[in-house]
Amino acid sequence: MAYVLISDLMYGDTDKRIKARVSRQWDYHDLNDETKIYHTDLVLLDEKGNSIHVQIYPPTMINLRTLLQEGKVYYFDSFSVRYANRTYRPVTNPLMISFTKWTTLEECIDASDDFPAITFSLTPFQDAPSLVDKNAFYVDIMGVITEIGATDTLRPKSRNTETLKRTMQIWDASNSTLPITLWGNTATAFNAEEIYNAGQKKPQVIIFVGTVVKNYKGIGISL
Incomplete structure (x- = not known):
C-alpha cells in the first residue's frame, strides 16, 4: 500500500x-x-x-x-x-x-520488528528552572526513582473539585533531584508498589513525558 x-x-x-x-x-x-x-x-x-x-x-x-x-x-x-x-x-x-x-x-499487521515505538526529547535537570510556567512544549524528563509517596486527596486552587495527588522523587547521574507530581487518574494508574518493590533489587530508571514545570511556594521546582 x-x-x-x-x-x-x-x-x-x-x-x-x-x-x-x-x-x-x-x-x-x-x-x-x-x-x-x-x-x-x-x-x-x-x-x-x-x-x-x-x-x-x-x-x-x-x-x-x-x-x-x-x-x-x-x-x-x-x-x-x-x-x-x-x-x-x-x-x-x-x-x-x-x-x-x-x-x-x-x-498494519506485518510491521517490522524494528519499527520505532517511543519518542521523547529529554530535558536536563539543570534546565528545569528556566522552564517554569513556559508552555510552548511539554517537558520530558528521565531519572532514577528514589522515593514514592502515597496518594492524597486535595482541592487545588485551579479546580472546583477534589482530586488525587501522588509525589515522588527522581535523581540523575549528577545526584541532582527533582520532585514529580502525578494528578488525578494518573496518580492511581502509576504502579507504585511494583516499581517500589523492583527498586529494592536494582535502580528503576523512568521517563516521564508530557510534564509541565511549576515553582510552588514552600516546595520549589516540581514537574
Whole structure:
C-alpha cells in the first residue's frame, strides 16, 4: 500500500496516506470533570523515527478513538495537516494532524520488528528552572526513582473539585533531584508498589513525558 513518511507531509495536505505507530494516546478532559473529554491526542511515529502530534475532536473522536490502540501500527488516510499548536506541543514537529469525519484507518499487521515505538526529547535537570510556567512544549524528563509517596486527596486552587495527588522523587547521574507530581487518574494508574518493590533489587530508571514545570511556594521546582 503506497504511503508517505511523516516528514513528507506539508501544510494543507488532505489526501495523503501514512503508516505510523500510535506511540502515545491520551485524552484532554475538563479539569473539574474527568468524564468530559474535549479531545483525544496521539503521538504518531513512522518507520524512520519521524513524529507528529494528532488531535481528534468530537464527533470524529467518538468514532475513531475506540478503534485505536496505543502501540499498534496503522495506515491513516484522509486527514488534515495544519500548523502545530503554539502551546503544549508534545513533539517538535512544526506541523500536526487533525482527524476528520473522512479519516480512515487500517491496522498494519506485518510491521517490522524494528519499527520505532517511543519518542521523547529529554530535558536536563539543570534546565528545569528556566522552564517554569513556559508552555510552548511539554517537558520530558528521565531519572532514577528514589522515593514514592502515597496518594492524597486535595482541592487545588485551579479546580472546583477534589482530586488525587501522588509525589515522588527522581535523581540523575549528577545526584541532582527533582520532585514529580502525578494528578488525578494518573496518580492511581502509576504502579507504585511494583516499581517500589523492583527498586529494592536494582535502580528503576523512568521517563516521564508530557510534564509541565511549576515553582510552588514552600516546595520549589516540581514537574
